[in-house]
Amino acid sequence: MTKQLDADQLLASLNDPQREAVVTTDGPLLLLAGAGSGKTSVMTRRIAYLTNVKKLDPWNILAITFTNKAAREMNERVRQWIGDAADDMWMCTFHAMCVKILRREARHLDFTPTFTILDADDQASMIKQCMLDLNHDIKKYDPASVQWIISAAKNELLTPATFVATGTRPVDTIVRGVFAAYDHQLRRANALDFDDLIGKTVLLFETFPDVLKTYQEKFLYIHVDEYQDTNRAQYQLIRMLSKEHHNVCVVGDADQAIYRWRGADRANLDYFERDFPTRKMIKLEQNYRSTDTILKAANAVIQNNQNRVEKSLWSTKGTGEKIAVYAAQDAEDEAIYALSKIQAHVGEGGRFSDCTVLYRANAQSRAVEDVLLQAAIPYHVVGGMTFYDRREIKDVMAYLRAIANPQDEISLLRIINVPKRSIGEGSIRKLLDYAHDEDLTLMDAIKRAKLVDQLKSAEQVARFAEMIEHLQERMIGATVTEFLHDVLRTSGYREMYAQSSKEEDRTRLENIDELDRITRSFDRRRRGTVLDFLAETSLMTDVDRNENDERDAMRLMTVHASKGLEFPVVFVLGVEETVFPHSRSLDTIDGVEEERNLFYVAVTRAKDKLHLSYCLERSTFGQVHMNDPSRFLQEIPEEYTERTGADPVQEARFEIGMTVRHPQYGVGVVTDLSGVGEEQMLTITFRSKYGTKEIVPRITRLRVLG
DNA sequence: GTCAGAGTTTTTTTT
């Protein structure tokens, strides 16, 4: 194959801006890519262009994606162009990249390559423990808020030494101290949390310029996808790595910035212009995904954001069907609506997997699941209570972690008495105190159980220590699957559930078997170490996890989880004020605008058919609320929609003697009325204990019963 | 160490 032919092939079927983006390889490039504008195609061809035409070594290319799944997909698509050489490239998330770097360079910082990665749960319990150690009243100070503030600080590259509390709430006064204690505990446990992965890599590069230099010389061409959702620390990383050669291509869309609450700063788009003044900019505005109707609706909605750079997507896919807007009575009715449309779709020869239900918050999946379960529709929930959150899976993973990283105290505490080994609360306390007094790790204290004063269960603890040491030897050279089997057998963990006849425990056994399938697939794919396996699983996102599910099933997920994906038929549920936009985002303009971005993301996932629905009544915490249809719904011009369901605007005429139902007070009779239109006020006598109340129908949605 | 019953909390979004 000649060089020229390759270039022609690579550029075939691309539009002009796309082609320019592929061949503009040198120097900084800002690629503004609207939803569905074929940016993945551009990215993969750009990488293929670098290797095939510019004859670059794949080893010198870095591509950072938002999820592991996106990385895998990109790898497969690049593979079509360049074959196995694709494996030499680093294509991964920021976090995965940092783990790879930190495992190699751990010795430069204060930990070993066996470090554990703390998940949000472990992080929460460690912070809570630190607060207890510092004698803070966790009733008074919410550990979750502390966790939140520390995470935000780390995203800004702050340390306990440089952190200054900016808030004025009571918790803000204690955060700094907890931050310091938490940092100390992490060090003791040889553990890093998610934010550290990025932060410590930045620290590594700042402190050891020669280490930075080797990576600068390695990553000659850098690509960053979903750039609008990078945070400050991540941007810093990109800047450092590309400082010498400036070959950095960032791809983003400010309208799809939806992670500000996690420290993402779309101002990084502006900083890029500031820090790379020679940057070129290319806009991709042709959408290949959605119908014209869907796109026009999305454009109309996003126009309402004041804080934005004008950009307008256009499509050549044809008008398509109108957007269905359904006013549901309640969440169950809403779910039944989706169900009936899905059944119709499949009845016409479509697949369940064409259909995806999106919602603002995980809790909304429940009503849909109930209905789908009853109707025996195959479905898969992405996110929520995931596989790795289950107790048995966390236990088994804790075994792997404790054995791989003996400093991992949290994991050790989790398993020391599971299954029961008669090592009780008191014994554990004594071991911890001993470790503290002798300046040892908990594992070392366990190994010296016989030396601990007054330790009743010394015999059992010693046996536990032997078991862990035995397993540590077994880990060497074993595949992850072999090792997993060893752990399950030697620890008696599997036996614990195998003996039980409870239905719940049978499910747990099945989950353990599922874990076995996962390690097998890992061994086949990578043949990595136990540490690699642990790193991979702790960095997996919800979207990554349903890879193994190959049934024809429909999917349920949050709008956040749907980012970057596309589906022929999309349902967006709960398009109501206080749900979407969420009530907790209504205080600030930025908050509402980010919700609008999120709605824009939801709408632009749909290729052919979009259903939007809202409920007249919604119950939350056992309380019924009546929400107005979302403002975003009003922002879509009527001509693109087709409305069904209950009349969204109830123009009820009230009269004395009429029976009505109030969402909270129940059924009552109108005994008096005054004012007209929006000013109208009713006096209603309720049958319930609430008696007589004055009600403004403009604010409270009453149902007329007769 | 287990269990029943009381009391409390839950709904943003997640690498």
Added chain:
DNA sequence: AAACTCTGAC
């Protein structure tokens, strides 16, 4: 309304 956590009796 349902799920979780705590507490005290066995």
